[in-house]
Amino acid sequence: MVKIGNIELPEFPLLLAPMEDVSDPPFRRLCKAHGADLMFSEFISSEGLIRDAIKSRQKLDIFDYERPVGIQIFGGDEEAMAMSAKIVEAVNPDLIDINFGCPVKKVVCKGAGAAVLKDIDLMVRLTKAVIDSTNLPVTVKTRLGWDENSINIDEVAERLQDIGVKALSIHGRTRAQLYKGEADWSHIARVKNNPRITMPIFGNGDIDSPEKALEYKNKYGVDGIMIGRAAIGYPWIFNEIKHFLKTGEKLPLPTMQDRIEAARNHLTWAMDWKGDKLGIVETRRHYTNYFKGIANFKEYRQRLVTTDGKEELYKVFDEISDVYSDYEFA
Known part of the structure; x- marks a missing residue:
């Protein structure tokens, strides 16, 4: 201790x-x-x-x-x-x-x-x-x-x-x-x-x-x-x-669903704390890191950092979840 x-x-x-x-x-x-x-x-x-x-x-x-x-x-x-x-x-x-x-x-x-x-x-x-x-x-x-x-x-x-x-x-x-x-x-x-x-x-x-x-x-x-x-x-x-x-053993890497859940929670908690507008803007800097190294992800990353409404952002997360449902991290 x-x-x-x-x-x-x-x-x-x-x-x-x-x-x-x-x-x-x-x-x-x-x-x-x-x-x-x-x-x-x-x-x-x-x-x-x-x-x-x-x-x-x-x-x-x-x-x-x-x-x-x-x-x-x-x-x-x-x-x-x-x-x-x-x-x-x-x-x-x-x-x-x-x-x-x-x-x-x-x-x-x-x-x-x-x-x-x-x-x-x-x-x-x-x-x-x-x-x-x-x-x-x-x-x-x-x-x-x-x-x-x-x-x-x-x-x-x-x-x-x-x-x-x-x-x-x-x-x-x-x-x-x-x-x-x-x-x-x-x-x-x-x-x-x-x-x-x-x-x-x-x-x-x-x-x-x-x-x-x-x-x-x-x-x-x-x-x-x-x-x-x-x-x-x-x-x-x-x-x-x-x-x-x-x-002495490594945990499995976080799945795509784990990453989406973390990013979504981060956004939600930021909006709860600072209000929707500031919460949305201030969470943008984190998305690149949550979804680093994912093939063909540029379009979704762009939408995450340019979308202004929370409901639209949650829809982007849902879409990522559907499109990448079988994605496996090496």
């Missing part, structure tokens, strides 16, 4: 990474149904929360069936981070996570996300401001360092644990790498094997199959794995990994 504060997770938990414009309640609901053990909101700007920005506030929506669930915040100002932690605590998540890993320019140029990797003293102050203003467990997600010449994750882990951080998720790339190249988990393993480190260490980066999950579990000894991009349009990956770790 893995513990984060008073949160009990199963042995070797699988975490859904917080992803901007992806990890919203409908997507999290699907991943939970398919085996995710701990999930996080999309990252939320501390400044946006304080300004009462509508988009930031909406990202605070969590539901009991998701638990345990964390809300992730980011920012570069201590007072704003402390105030936003109090706002977050009011919606009663199970934990607060701080993003010190996002590499995108619009976040980094504000001195937040991965930019904080250039100033560990600031990272410690920002984190302590959050810890001091909440009774919830506080965790952190970060990267190895700013670039390959400044990998500082060892010092980061020790200093964050010393001020009370309850778990650390490490993406095995530097900020300079963005999402290119291969994630280097050897640095994550070194943090995990540091005798001073007692908090759970979760590895993140490049896990896209049950075989790789088992290989990295054995090779690097982490307490659990965080999965991001591989779950987009493929929430089945969580149960596939769990089954493989337990039995």
